[in-house]
Amino acid sequence: MLAEGVRVEALGLLLSGESIGEAGRRLGISNTTVWRWARLAGMTVQRGRIGGLAGPSERRRAGSASGCPAPAPEGDFLDGRGHLTFAGRVLIGIRLREKCSQRVIAAELGTTAATVSRELARGCGGDGYQARVAHQRMLERGRRPKVGKLDPGTVLRGEVVSRLNLKHSPQQIAARLRIDFPTRQAMWVSHETIYQALYVQGAGGLRHELSVEKALRHGRTSRRPVSKLPRRSNRPWIGDAVIGARPADVADRAVPGHWEGDLVIGAGGRSALITLNERHTRYTLISRVTVHDTLTVTERLIQMVTALPQGLLKSLAWDQGVEMAGHARFAIATGAQVYFCDPHSPWQRPTNENGNGLIRDFYPKGSDFTQVTDHAIAQMEHLLNTRPRRILDYATPAERLDQLITVASTT
Secondary structure (H helix, E strand, O other): OOOHHHHHHHHHHHHOOOOHHHHHHHHOOOHHHHHHHHHHOOOOEEOOOOOEEOOHHHHHHHHHHHOOOOOOOOOOOEOOOOOEOHHHHHHHHHHHHOOOOHHHHHHHHOOOHHHHHHHHHHHEEOOEEOHHHHHHHHHHHHOOOOOOOOOOOOHHHHHHHHHHHOOOOHHHHHHHHHHHOOOOHHHOOOHHHHHHHHHOHHHOHHHHHOOOOOOOOOOOOOOOOOOOOOOOOOOOOOOOOEHHHOOHHHOOOOOOOEEEEEEEEOHHHOOEEEEEEEOOOOOEEEEEEOOOOHHHHHHHHHHHHHOOOOOOOOEEEEOOOHHHOOHHHHHHHHOOEEEEOOOOOHHHOHHHHHHHHHHHHHOOOOOOHHHOOHHHHHHHHHHHHOOOEHHHOOEOHHHHHHHHHHHHHHO
16 A cells, blocks of 8 residues: 555645646555546646646635535644644645635644734745645755754864863863954864763763763752751961951952862871862962871971962961861961861862862872872862863963962062
8 A cells, every 4th residue: 555645745736736647656555546636636637648637716616516615635734843734735625726815724724824824924935826836945944054053073062072171161172262262263162062962962972082080070950058967176386367257348249369179188187188279360379298187288388389489478267177287387477367168168268169079070089199199189280270260261271370370470
């Protein structure tokens, strides 16, 4: 048995002006089959050398004589999304020949008159409405006219992959591409497109090209709640060096030179990374220690900040860990005042907390820093300081620090 789609297409060819013989040759069926289908659909056909659909005047007389409209073609007129099918377009062609109104046609199709009106506006050419031509135009409109921005083989895809390997986020990449390629819009892409290429398109096809284990920092969909634990008792060596005593101008980050610090503890609590983050530029300093007692941490902190330009070390915010019990010695050696955060209040060191989260992308919890070289730590520090940041208008911490040094040297 022939497919129902062949019957509908044959009727469409007749409505577009093809002869019975031509429709049969194009579809590979006999002329008798096409003629029988046309008669069952209520079409008035004529025999002869040309053969085909009779003129509109003959169809109107045939319709008037029978007293009822021609039968509709078989098949669904609308698809699952409510769009016209080829059978629906054939029905429109039949009813237009009978001079039916758009509202009558819409009611038979099960859609609105506006849908029929738009279909006629798109499908009517110089020869009037032709179902086959209108359907072909619809198929052409549905085809994507160009390759996707992040399709395999594109220059933009390679650029995005290389930046993801540097642990830049999709939002950072999207903004930085506009800065790095200001006149090449073909190299611009939205962060949402990158997310879809990572997790939606092809079951994360873009992710398979990365050389890093994680494309994004974490999988959380909501923020962690602020701790509701009660405060611990104050440490006796903290004294009045509490975070509330820090100058008010530190809060808006407008003045450089105020730092935040903490330890990133390694496996078994044996080793650690000392991390320092400047609040204004987000510049990061990292140093590895195999033990983190008070004397070792104090000495290493002094070494880390010694090379900083004058004026770029005014204060340091730290949590209440015992490793900073010797903070007075650090203050004397560097001239920087140390302030201690409230217990269980990591949000009082937001820059450092964010920086430590980035470090955990390189070295997850449980990493043994005794097995990591100082060169690897220096390389990680370089990557973090050359990473574009949204808070800096997608400049890098290294660029912002260079600007401060340049300004200081010219004044």
